[in-house]
Amino acid sequence: MTIAVEEKSLSVLAELYPDVPRSIILKLDLQRRGIAFTEATAEATSEPYYRGPDQTAFSGKDPNHRPFPGPLLLRDGTTVIASPIPNQFENPYTIDYVDGRFRILDDGRFIDEVDFSPRPEFYGKTTSRGVPMESIAWSRPQRLDIYPYRYCHYWDTKDQCKFCAFFTDIKQQKQLAGDAYAKVVDPEDIYETVREALKEPGRYSQINLTAGTDYSGDIPFEKEVGRYIEVLQAIGRNFATRRFPSQLIAPAYTKRQVKRLYDETGLSSYCPDIEVWDRELFKWICSGKEKWFGRDYWIRSALHAVEVFGKGNVYTNFVAGVEFARPHGFTSIEQALDSNFEACEFFAKNGVVYLSLVWTPWKGTGLGGQKQPPLEYYVRLVRGLVEIRRNYGLSSANDDFKHCGNHGDSDLERLN
Amino acid sequence: MAQLPEELLQLLRDPSSGKVVGTIDEDGTPHLVTKGSLTSLDGETIVFAEGFEGTQSNRNLVRSIWYDRRVSINVTKGFVSYQLKGRPYQYLITGSVFRTMIDRAREKRGPKADIAGVWVIVPEEIRNESPEHRAAEEAGRRGHSSNHLDVLKAAE
Numbered sequence A: 001m002t003i004a005v006e007e008k009s010l011s012v013l014a015e016l017y018p019d020v021p022r023s024i025i026l027k028l029d030l031q032r033r034g035i036a037f038t039e040a041t042a043e044a045t046s047e048p049y050y051r052g053p054d055q056t057a058f059s060g061k062d063p064n065h066r067p068f069p070g071p072l073l074l075r076d077g078t079t080v081i082a083s084p085i086p087n088q089f090e091n092p093y094t095i096d097y098v099d100g101r102f103r104i105l106d107d108g109r110f111i112d113e114v115d116f117s118p119r120p121e122f123y124g125k126t127t128s129r130g131v132p133m134e135s136i137a138w139s140r141p142q143r144l145d146i147y148p149y150r151y152c153h154y155w156d157t158k159d160q161c162k163f164c165a166f167f168t169d170i171k172q173q174k175q176l177a178g179d180a181y182a183k184v185v186d187p188e189d190i191y192e193t194v195r196e197a198l199k200e201p202g203r204y205s206q207i208n209l210t211a212g213t214d215y216s217g218d219i220p221f222e223k224e225v226g227r228y229i230e231v232l233q234a235i236g237r238n239f240a241t242r243r244f245p246s247q248l249i250a251p252a253y254t255k256r257q258v259k260r261l262y263d264e265t266g267l268s269s270y271c272p273d274i275e276v277w278d279r280e281l282f283k284w285i286c287s288g289k290e291k292w293f294g295r296d297y298w299i300r301s302a303l304h305a306v307e308v309f310g311k312g313n314v315y316t317n318f319v320a321g322v323e324f325a326r327p328h329g330f331t332s333i334e335q336a337l338d339s340n341f342e343a344c345e346f347f348a349k350n351g352v353v354y355l356s357l358v359w360t361p362w363k364g365t366g367l368g369g370q371k372q373p374p375l376e377y378y379v380r381l382v383r384g385l386v387e388i389r390r391n392y393g394l395s396s397a398n399d400d401f402k403h404c405g406n407h408g409d410s411d412l413e414r415l416n
Numbered sequence B: 001m002a003q004l005p006e007e008l009l010q011l012l013r014d015p016s017s018g019k020v021v022g023t024i025d026e027d028g029t030p031h032l033v034t035k036g037s038l039t040s041l042d043g044e045t046i047v048f049a050e051g052f053e054g055t056q057s058n059r060n061l062v063r064s065i066w067y068d069r070r071v072s073i074n075v076t077k078g079f080v081s082y083q084l085k086g087r088p089y090q091y092l093i094t095g096s097v098f099r100t101m102i103d104r105a106r107e108k109r110g111p112k113a114d115i116a117g118v119w120v121i122v123p124e125e126i127r128n129e130s131p132e133h134r135a136a137e138e139a140g141r142r143g144h145s146s147n148h149l150d151v152l153k154a155a156e
């Protein structure tokens, strides 16, 4: 990237932007620069209290992979999705473990105390079919993540999103389903896993579903929609209420398909990710989404979904920073901010929450090794997005500081 | 962090003590709420459960942890009373302390009782506000000048 701006540090930015708390700037930077565990941290997080699942959607097949306990928890409760995958980051923060406490260090300097959520009680158990429950659902501090279909067919034609590391071996840049993972997860295994997870008091306040894209079916995406309905119905058997707090991150569907998801299941929010707003960049970065069926269709689908799910219950994520990717990306911060604020305004006006998440240029992805924009860009971005949404009476309860861990902008809404 | 005085600890751990948390709104107005769950689990910090993310008190606490503002706490039973001033150190949404507090909420208020999170406050100032203690303190500072004469009169 050739953006000529001075890199300002966390403490300088905290002074320059006093309306953005330091913990949120820290979160943005942890995601931007990545994290690395010391040996002491790797050992402490492998102990029974913290021990994570043996594999995650993004850990690949690395034989050296050690169970990662999930998102970081900052002192104010802010959840931070960041993975300590070795050899990925140029200048990561260090997570150290001293005297029974985890701490964030930057070049040896103490930044703050940090923690992880404990290992959920359902890990280590199996379903009645003998499937390990920790291969069915993964835990964030207050959210249960389920990936019912672990393969994205955009990869079949090399049309995967250029930043994507979903269920891939990030070194070999190939999908792992059928190899390291079962491709399709049985809804009954999901039902049993959720049932078990709910036994732990106060552990979860949302269920999130996402998967790779499957556009097959007589009507495109029909098979995938049917699969989600089956899975959501299975999950719903665990609840006494018709609707349960949940989000589906999925491709853009027709209004009829969205209505089926709403009418036939207890799903409470829907999120077709736009990934990048600019028309030309969308075509280049998300060529699969462009083929099935383009940016306008994607936008229309989100807008139609508001008629079904209601204002504020439809989201669309974008990968903040990827709009700078070489060789076609923006070259100025102002250009990128204008583009994203235009998108946020457009979506907010129509009842859709346009949420940012920090781009990680994983090595092995199409944009691997590229440089992200400076931290100040992310700080300006999140405060601008929140202000726009506030003007339209929108907030992000489904994707807030405790449910996701990806969005600095929704973290800022805690004072709204 | 320092160990809290034994008398205060007993008060904090007594479910029949009155417990009040004071925070400051955005415009500087004090905001007081009673917190039945308030206690000390480790003998050094104060913890209490927050029922909902969106309450005024919770937003004030978020503002306090973000912008380094203090909160105050009063614990009283009968004629024993303490005031603490401190800073929110952590907001717990999971983990063993969170679990203890949600279990307690459910024991007390039934299986459907729920909490959003648990605040951990590190005390920085502790004042014994018990009338007897305050009277002795005042007397030490101002002699008898603040007493009404009828309090000092000889028995008839």
Ligand code: SF4
Pocket: A152, A153, A154, A155, A159, A160, A161, A164, A165, A166, A211, A212, A213, A288
């Ligand atoms: S839709 Fe894009 S980001 Fe999602 S799994 Fe497929 S290629 Fe990856």
